Each structure stands twice: as structure tokens, then as C-alpha cells.
Amino acid sequence: MGSEAYDKTGEIDHQFGFKVNTPFLFRSRLPMQRVMECYGASYTSIKSYYKNRKAQIWSFDPVSKTIRNKNWTSYAFSTTSDWLRCQTYNSKWFQLFKWTAPNLSNEKDPSKIASVQSAQDTENRYIYMRKREGKQHQQWDLIYQKDWVEEPTKGKMNNDFGMRVDTDFHIVSGLGRGRYIDYVTRNLVIKTQNGRASQKWYFHQPSRTIRGRSTNQSIDIHNSGKSNHL
Numbered sequence: 691m692g693s694e695a696y697d698k699t700g701e702i703d704h705q706f707g708f709k710v711n712t713p714f715l716f717r718s719r720l721p722m723q724r725v726m727e728c729y730g731a732s733y734t735s736i737k738s739y740y741k742n743r744k745a746q747i748w749s750f751d752p753v754s755k756t757i758r759n760k761n762w763t764s765y766a767f768s769t770t771s772d773w774l775r776c777q778t779y780n781s782k783w784f785q786l787f788k789w790t791a792p793n794l795s796n797e798k799d800p801s802k803i804a805s806v807q808s809a810q811d812t813e814n815r816y817i818y819m820r821k822r823e824g825k826q827h828q829q830w831d832l833i834y835q836k837d838w839v840e841e842p843t844k845g846k847m848n849n850d851f852g853m854r855v856d857t858d859f860h861i862v863s864g865l866g867r868g869r870y871i872d873y874v875t876r877n878l879v880i881k882t883q884n885g886r887a888s889q890k891w892y893f894h895q896p897s898r899t900i901r902g903r904s905t906n907q908s909i910d911i912h913n914s915g916k917s918n919h920l
Contacts, residue, residue: 716748
């Protein structure tokens with residue numbers, strides 16, 4: 691079928707898997723759920739979502755068959771030496787991409803898919819085209835802008851983590867005396883309930899971590915997760 695079959699906004703181009711001229715975002719399936727952004731009109735990277743930031747919004751152009759950026763409108767996805775970049779569109783094979791959830795691949799070489807650099811879930815990590823590994827850093831959700839659900843605000847439930855945003859709570863031991871988790875000199879201990887702020891915790895939406903109300907520091911597993919000590 692030629693492009694005339696897909697000249698209406700919202701229709702699916704079945705060859706490439708995108709709705710025509712319909713704005714969308716690519717959201718990483720890594721825990722922080724950052725989105726893909728055209729970074730500096732050159733590279734792509736994962737960044738925290740910002741409402742209506744055009745550099746994070748894309749659409750499929752049925753004429754050029756490219757994925758175009760809404761901020762730099764003459765730029766499209768392009769693979770160059772394994773980088774996934776934003777470059778002036780030309781509709782050559784290295785700018786043609788196919789969406790087969792949860793992967794974004796080059797139409798000519800489907801063995802390589804969009805992958806977060808070094809599988810690290812941190813701000814501004816670049817996107818590369820790498821061999822399939824079947825791991826989370828290569829998995830994405832394509833979400834059309836009209837279907838995007840804004841992040842929960844204070845008092846609202848984050849259903850992915852099971853906690854209300856910026857709302858105080860206590861963590862109570864299941865042992866017989868029901869002691870509370872408390873913060874003492876950078877360690878977590880159980881203590882009798884005492885009403886102090888060191889026993890109050892809240893879910894911090896931007897970092898997706900549990901923070902102490904008295905210190906504003908996050909609970910973590912010691913030694914970058916290599917220990918069993920909180």
C-alpha cells in the first residue's frame with residue numbers, strides 16, 4: 691500500500707506500527723519511567739517527563755515514513771554508528787523505524803533495537819541501537835499524548851509503588867510489640883512509637899523513593915544494593 695492509504699490522522703500505518711500524525715511519547719520501562727527526548731537537536735536521551743515539552747513529543751509522518759520531533763520539526767530519528775540520533779530527515783533506510791511493542795527497531799535491521807546506554811536508569815543517558823537482549827533497558831511504552839496520564843500529586847495514590855504521594859506514614863514492625871522504624875545516626879532501627887519526625891516517612895514522587903520526614907533522605911540498601919543493611 692502507498693502512503694495515500696494512510697493519509698488521515700489517527701490511522702495506523704501497518705508497515706511501521708504508528709498512528710499517522712498523532713503525537714506520542716516513548717516512555718522507558720526502567721523504574722524511573724523517563725521519556726525519550728531529542729537532546730540538543732542531535733542526540734536522543736532519557737529524561738524526566740515535563741508536561742508539553744515538545745522535544746519529548748514525536749509523531750509518524752506518513753509521507754517521509756519517519757518519526758519526527760515536535761520541537762525540531764525538520765528532524766527525525768536516525769541511526770548513526772549505533773547511536774539513535776535526531777537529524778534532518780531524508781527517508782533513507784537508517785531513518786525508517788518500526789514499532790513492535792515493547793521495542794523500537796530499524797526497519798531494515800530489526801536485530802538492533804533502541805536501548806538505554808549501559809542499562810543505567812539515570813537522567814540524560816543516551817539511546818543506542820543495540821542487539822536484542824530482552825532486558826528492561828530495551829523496552830518502551832508508546833503512549834499517545836491524548837492518553838498520557840499525568841503523575842500523581844500530593845495525597846494521590848501512585849499505583850505502581852502502592853503509596854500516596856508526599857503523605858506521612860509509619861512503618862510498623864509485625865513483631866509482637868509493633869515498634870516503629872526510626873532513623874538513628876544514618877541507620878534504621880525499630881523503636882517504641884514516640885511521635886518524633888524520625889519515625890515519619892513519605893513517598894517522594896520525583897525520585898520514586900521513601901524519604902524520612904526529619905532528614906529528607908531516602909531509604910536505600912547499603913553499598914549500592916550489595917548489602918542487606920538499610
